[in-house]
Amino acid sequence: MKSYPRSMLKLIEELGKMPGIGQKSAERLANYIIQLPHDEAMQLAVAIRDVKKNINYCSICCNMGETDPCHICSDQSRDHKKVCVVEQPVDVFKIDKTGFYDGLYHVLFGHVNPLENVNPEDINIDKLVKRVEGGDIQEVIIATNPNLEGDITALCILERLEPLGVKVTQPARGMPSGSYLEYVSSAVIADAINGRKLMQKN
Template identity: 45%
Template sequence: MHYPEPISKLIDSFMKLPGIGPKTAARLAFFVLSMKEDTVLDFAKALVEAKRNLSYCSICGHITDVDPCHICQDKQRDDTIICVVQTPKDVIALEKMRDYHGLYHVLHGAISPMDGIGPEDINVSPLLKRLQNERVQELILATNPTIEGEATAMYISRLVKPSGIRTTRIAHGLPVGGDLEYADEVTLSKALEGRREL
C-alpha cells in the first residue's frame, strides 16, 4: 500500500520504536492524524523536551533532569549500600517497592560476547571508582536473571572480591501466586538454591 509521504515518514518513525511492527506503526500514525492539533503539538513537545532535558547522573548513571540525580543527592539514603542494575527502568521498579533505601549504579547494559558487548562497553569502571572513593560496605548485584545478566554479575563480583566489600546477588525464583507445575527447570532450580529458613 502506498501512503502519502508525510504519513509514510510517520509510520517509519513509529517503526523505530522497539516492538512496533508495520501494522501497529500504521495504526498509531492514523491515530495521531485523528488527534486534535494542540494534542499532537503537546505530544511532539514532550518528546523533544524529554530528549533535550534528560541526561544520565554523573554519579550513578540513572536518568535525571538534575545532576547529580535526586537519589544521589538524598542524604537520608544509606550510602553504605549500592544496588547495581542494568537499566534506569530497573531503578524505577525497585523504587516503587519503597523497601530499598541505599544508592544505585546503572550499568546501561550487560556483558554479551554474542552481541559484541564487553565490560568496557557498560558502566563498570565508574562503579569501581565509586567503590574506591565511597564508604560502601555492600554491593547488591540486581542484574537480570538472563545469561548476560548472570555473566555480568559474576564478572563484577570477581572484580570486587579482593576489596573485601560484601557482594550479594538478588534471589531468583517463583513469583508470588505462581504454580510450580508451570515453572521452568532453571526457575525451580534458582528457587531451591535461594531457599531460606522460616
C-alpha cells in the same frame, strides 16, 4: 505505502524505528496521530522535545534524571553505603516502588552478551568500580536479571569488585511468593533449591 504523502511516510519511518513497533503498528500510530486535534498532536511533539532537553544521565549512578546528581543520589535520607546495580532505569523504578530498599543505584544500561559482542567495557561497569574505589560504599547488590546474560554480567562485576574488599550480594532467587510448585519452571525450582536457607519461625 506509496499512496501516503511524504511527511506521513517520514512519520511512519520514525515510529517504525521504535522497539516492538513493526510496519503495521507504525502505520496505525501515524494514522492515530494524524487524526488527533492539533493541540494534542503538538503536546506529544513537545513532550518528546522536553524529555530530550531536560533528561540527562546522572554522573554518579548513570540513571536518568532532571538534575545532576539525580534526585536519588542527592537524597541524604537514603543509605549511601549501599548500591544496587541494575541493567535498566526501569529496574530502578521497579525496585524503588517496593519501598523496601533505601540505598542508591547504579544503572549499567545493558548486560554483557558475548554472542552479540557486548563486552564489559560497553556497559557502565568501569564507572561502578571507580565509584566503589572512590567512595564509602560498603555493599554492592548485583540485581541484574536472573538469566544467562544477567548472570554473566554479575560475574564480570564480581571479578572487578572482589579485589576491592566490598561486600557483594545478590537478591534471593527462587519460588515467587504465592506460586505453586507444580506451575513453576525447573530452572526456578533449581534456583530455589540452590538458594535454600535455614528455616526460621519468623
